[in-house]
Amino acid sequence: MRIVVDLTRCQSYGQCVFAAPSVFRFHGEEALEYDYTPDDQLREQVRWAAAACPVHAITLDYLDEQAEAVSPSENVRGKA
C-alpha cells in the first residue's frame, strides 16, 4: 500500500493523525508528515484515516499488491 496526500487540499484537521498516529503526524504547527509506504499491519488504520479526512485528501494506492486488493474475503462485510 502506498499513501498519497494531496497537501494542497489538506486543511490540517488532524483526523488522519488521530486515526493512524504511527503513520500520520504533524511537523510543527500544521505541516503534515506521513509514511508513504506503511507496514501492512497498519492497513486498517490507514483506511480509517483516509475515510476520516473531511476534505478527501488521502488516496490509497494498491497497485503493488493487486492480488491482495481484490481478495473477496476482504470485501465481505456484515456477512450474516
Ligand code: SF4
Ligand atoms: S485528515 Fe485530511 S485534512 Fe486533516 S490533516 Fe489529515 S490529510 Fe489533512
